[in-house]
Amino acid sequence: MAETPGTDFDIVVLGGGSGGYATALRAAQLGQKVALIEGDKLGGTCLHYGCVPTKALLHAAELADNARDGSHFGVNTELKGIDMEGVNKYKDGVVSGLFKGLQGLVKSRAITIVEGWGKLVAENAVEVDGRRITGKHIVLATGSYSRSLPGLEIGGRVLTSEHALKLDSVPKSVIVLGGGVIGSEFASVWKSFGADVTIIEGLPHLVPAEDVALSKALERAFRKRGIAFNLGDRFKSVTQDDSGVHVTLESGKTFDAEILLVAVGRGPRTADLGYEQQGVTLDRGFVITDEKLHTGVGNIWAVGDIVPGLQLAHRGFAQGIFVAEQILGMNPAPIVESGIPRVTYSDPEIGSVGLTEAKAKEQFGDDSVEILEYNLAGNGKSKILATQGFIKLVRQKDGPVVGVHMIGARVGELIGEGQLIVNWEAYPEDVAALVHAHPTQNEALGEAFLALAGKPLHAHN
Template structure:
């Protein structure tokens, strides 16, 4: 049972690496303890977007009169909404299964553990262990929800993202702890379908605190307008789950005052922790950086023949990052000379409504780096396409280096901006200047025109403001 490559974990890092390795002529096996596609396809990226779409459709129908359409008052079928989400995830997982067969990749069901001698021990559901050998091994075991020490997830009253996708009953009141992408997306879903939502965020910025300050401020304002309570600069002190009603005690970090929030369920969305425990790393002497695996630019660990990609290494814990790392890693193993990933040109997307997308430096980061800036902002309220579609919220903000015209960063909030951000990633990759972007003719009417207009605004040439 010897292979050229064994990959432990079949998420968007693992399965993509497996396919690329097969394309390059390697004999490949992939080890998965649960479902092909990992967290992203089964419990993360894909099913959450299905829930978001259901919530968005419900909002469309509720505001149908705004578009000149009369409909009966809609009702939420919460179990059917969850069932649709699970069906989408199942379909995607089956698609990965097809890709494994198509590329002649052996799928080994069970929990993998690295052992000395370039081997992986796989224990199946019945407890039977089988050992497999490979010239190369990639660790792609992903991550899980990171609970706060004073907020243990019990799966019923205090839940993580997995339980939030599969609740049997819609809660009347929910407290979301953490205002990053996961917390913000679930806050939108549940609030849109009628749940009373309170978001508690430790950082003072408010929602999506790692985004540019203007975006964070705008999304926080829009969420409050939707009726979502946002408690920024607030830390959770304790959660009392002993009664029928859950009581969350939080402290305002500025005033020092406590606030008690009553709810039916608490969603802990305070980030993820890498799955680096109990997979044999200590036995092999693999070097770590805190709880992450230390790797070089080709994702090699300090142990020859052992590699690591995705959420178990330093860098953004994003599906597209894991996929890119998997391809780069495998091409290096095959003896090619892959270009190193530019981690300053990785797009980040939050799929709430309105959507948030960004790449590169925030304005504050660019100033800290000592750049002299030209900053342009174009609101969607001035966009003909946004007005026609009834989605005038948000803006595009571009940050340029005043000296050379380099696009340092882009920050967007609005409808479909998670699709629009790819243009900016390509622009940065190609080192396109601000003036070149202004002279790139964009189709009208489109939301993407806002990118050209924001560039023009930075240089004092904007037409539609």
């Protein structure tokens, strides 16, 4: 139930997604009077239409694969089909539980929730449905939306990820336009559910933001799973009729399927919100800030997907905490973008943090970078899980580790240690001295660092 807001707050947060609610929670924890404005649902895209529901689908997909492949482990299982009504009930139950928990947390911090779509109308004021809400500080956190391409209209059999989450049946065939994180995750889900899947990516590799070694490994794994993909050829047009969608690429190649998922990235939600009118600088829709996330206008700050950089919920969380502490004069350390971990939850998973090999060589020079790859085939737990993949370490020669990149089942759960290694600028010898539990996949990180430190245990010199 929304409260009737007052007119004077210490901090007014426009947007209740990951970055916005993190700002509000931390600011309230620090004793500030906070108003949090949200036109849809508290928790934003990540909780309701992105990170959480897609990962629920991916877990259901993993269970489908386990049932299909149980005989490999001596367990006689049979996959009788996918009950999308049941899958959606499970998915929606996860989201609902987290939503209720978040609502309770916000209420416990005495944060005033203002329901409605807000617009910045002054350096210290936001208007919501005709009501003017003022604050000593304003934090912009209006998030992002699913992009499309010029001339590509969403509707009918042409879907965004938000629409795909609501499907009540498994499509027989799917074309996924975009081979980044979102496209690769949905392709992985649908293949596990039994659909024929083709990914179209205009750049030379899948997950093009990752180290090229991981991209090539994902392509090999997808090819083995029967996920088709067409790389380096851009979308031209699509038509749809009762039989499905018909996609044409710039090369003249054509593809047909039941539906088309448009997964070409997310754009900043900043249009018609009054930002530019109040002097906030936008670049292609993104809010430009300094390293302290200040817009340069009055006491207006910005966090999350509207700020150029990685569009990740955990980046939004961190930025929200940072801004709240910055406003309170706590002088927190600025967030280093390269130190933020990234995970693609496909099968196999990708986990990475820090610089890719190419970026490291660009920054330090080809002769000043050392690379090591450790194959998960040498790891006992990976063997038990029947997964393949590797860990790739990037270090500055005779210096600290600047990148940790992994591919394989469940490697997203290992990226926490990788994050500590990169952010604390650890040397291989520092990590090699740590004891990792056996048998775990985490142990593979320890083995990789033993090898990089020049004293491999199970790996060859």
